Amino acid sequence: MTKRRFGRVRKLNSGRWQARYPAPDGIDRPAPETFATKTDADRWLVNKEAEILSKRWFDPARAATPLEEFAQSWINERPGLRPKTLVLYNGLLRNHIKPHIGKRPLNELTPPELRAWRKSLLDGGLGPVTTAKAYRLLRSILGTAVEDRMLEFNPCYIKGASSEKSPERPTLTLPEVYRLTRAIEPRFRALVLLAAMGSMRFGELAGLQRRDVSLSRGVVKVRQAALELPTGALRIGPPKSDAGMREIYLPDLVAGDLHVHFELYVKPDADAYVFTGAKGALLRRSNFQRSWRKAIRKAELPLNLHFHDLRHTGNNWAAESGATLADLMQRMGHASTRAAVRYIHTRDSRQRELAERMSEHLIADLNGAAVEGRDEDDGGAVPALTGT
Structure with a gap:
């Protein structure tokens, strides 16, 4: 044998x-x-x-680990996660993954089951953007399980499921922005203007200190941001990304309001915060919302208008003023072109202006060529342009 x-x-x-x-x-x-x-x-x-x-x-014993156990370890072991990202991941796991499939062993998760899980989130009223974030997080977690030889393949492969397709947000005109500044509490007038004309995030504005603003140059330096944790605690830390560390040059239009704000509401110390609550405490998004909702109603603006839409408005203004893709990335504080490229769109009138400028440029070149190549017989006439 x-x-x-x-x-x-x-x-x-x-x-x-x-x-x-x-x-x-x-x-x-x-x-x-x-x-x-x-x-x-x-x-x-x-x-x-x-x-x-x-x-x-792969190890069949480790592959039987419950998803929620492995997922929590995955989050805890990620190096260098920013506080906001950590809050996001834990929230997605706690609210949208654990209640549905958290108890399931890793090696029993199947593509049909994950398709059904994703559909249940959408059918339950969860927004497509948050659903995409949850799916992308799960795909990354299970991708690590494959790398760790706990799974043979990643069952998350629904095409496009991890792509965020945010609905188009409203933008304001300049008169609407000023109508909003008149409707909101005076101490927040400059906050609204900086969000729109400086394309700044709420957290960046809440973390702004006197030392970060040069009134004479009209420049704001973004070096930190305030983050409100689910516990209610406020944390001051670096911006959302390394590209978020930037200098923003403001239009002269905002200079007067900014000077008035500093005189009335900002203490003289270099580390004094530029925007605070009525009692001098750090500005919180949760408390500011009451003033915001009251103001948009008073200004008769769309009730679904978010404070972040002011940043969207400012980005559109910058693009329409001729900002290049690199200009927008710098102003917005993004290292990737993905967010900035959405603003590189123009109106038909601007396309017409561009076509006219191109025509003038080409005719000038053509005339120059004709002058260089003319002889006594043709009298220097510009040659006709004919199709072939």
Whole structure:
């Protein structure tokens, strides 16, 4: 009888056959099921050996880890996560992943089950953007499980499911912005103007200090931002990304309001915060919302207008004023072109102006060429342009 090269099989009292093999982790492991014939058990061992030799073997015990346990460890072990990102990941896991599929073992998650999970989020009223964030987080978590040899493949592969397609947000005209500044509490007038004309985020404005603003130059330096945690605690830290550390040059239009604001509401210390509540405390988004909602109603603006839409408005103004993609990325504080490129769109009138300027430029070049190449016979006439 030929000695078996890999693993072994034996017949059980039940008449079925069991297969066992030496796993790469040094443990003698049984097949997860028994087999009707010795041939079936032998065939299973051949496939298992091929898995190990091709580095496709994964630990079945670790693969049975509940998703919620592995996901929480994944978040806790991510190096360098910013506080806001940490809050986002924990919130997505707690609210949208754990309640539905958190108890499921990793190796039992299937593509159909994850499709059904995603559909249940959307059918339950969760917005498409948040659903995409949750799906993208789960895909990253399970991708690490594949890298750790806990899964053979990632079951998250719904095409486009992780792409965020935010609905177009409203933008304001300059008269509407000023109508809003007249409707809001005077201490927040400059806040609205900086958000719109400086394309600044709420957290960046809340973290702004006197030392960060040069009134004489009309320049704001963004070096930190305020983040309100779910616990209610406020944390001052670096901006959303490294690209968020930037200098913003403000239109002269805002200079007068900014001077008045500093005279009335900002203490003389260099580390005094530029925007605070009525009692001098750090500005909180949760408290500011009351003033914001009251102001947009008074100004008769859309009730779905968000404070962040002022930044969207400012980005559009900058693009329409001729800002290049690089200009927008710098102003917005983005390292990627993805967010900035959406603002590089123009009105038909601007396209007409561009066409006219191109025509003037080309005719000037053509005239120059005609002058250089003319002779006494043609009198220097501009050659006709004909199609071929």
